[in-house]
Amino acid sequence: MSESNMPRMMEFSEKGDERGYLVIVEGMQDIPFEIKRIFYIYGSDKDVVRGNHANRESEFVLINVAGTSKVKVMDGRGNETIYSLDRPHTGIYLPKMIWKEMYDFSEDSVLLCLASTHYDAEEYIRDYDTFLKIIHGEA
Numbered sequence: 001m002s003e004s005n006m007p008r009m010m011e012f013s014e015k016g017d018e019r020g021y022l023v024i025v026e027g028m029q030d031i032p033f034e035i036k037r038i039f040y041i042y043g044s045d046k047d048v049v050r051g052n053h054a055n056r057e058s059e060f061v062l063i064n065v066a067g068t069s070k071v072k073v074m075d076g077r078g079n080e081t082i083y084s085l086d087r088p089h090t091g092i093y094l095p096k097m098i099w100k101e102m103y104d105f106s107e108d109s110v111l112l113c114l115a116s117t118h119y120d121a122e123e124y125i126r127d128y129d130t131f132l133k134i135i136h137g138e139a
């Protein structure tokens with residue numbers, strides 16, 4: 001995986017004045033893809049784990065526009081990182097073919113997800129062993 005294809009935290013421009021804040025995220029500028037889909041996750045209890053999948057095609061940027069959550073990413077080669085999403089002007093970039101789990105949602109968490117693709121259930125890998133086999137060229 002090249003450096004640009006690694007999961008990483010991102011910081012977005014934040015415009016603030018006496019009226020409050022405004023954060024800008026532009027496709028192909030602030031993030032490395034055109035945004036084709038937006039969805040957001042809220043109302044998940046603290047003990048819920050979401051995600052639990054990898055995507056063959058989709059790249060994502062996740063931003064907690066309100067509240068907080070954590071994202072655990074695994075590359076299937078022994079590297080595991082936990083990111084904390086706790087500010088509306090920071091996000092995490094997730095490349096394709098990375099296993100992800102979102103958890104530890106605060107009660108007020110609204111997790112905004114920007115995706116590089118339209119939804120296609122077929123490109124989701126929801127079984128970790130299958131993910132490992134694909135990563136290691138066995139499937």
Ligand code: TYD
Binds near residue numbers: 037039041050
């Ligand atoms: P799911 O992938 O299980 O959510 P999470 O990644 O947070 O665990 O998606 C929940 C349901 O929503 C599932 O039935 C698939 C559907 N869905 C869509 O129809 N379109 C989408 O863009 C997404 C992300 C999910």
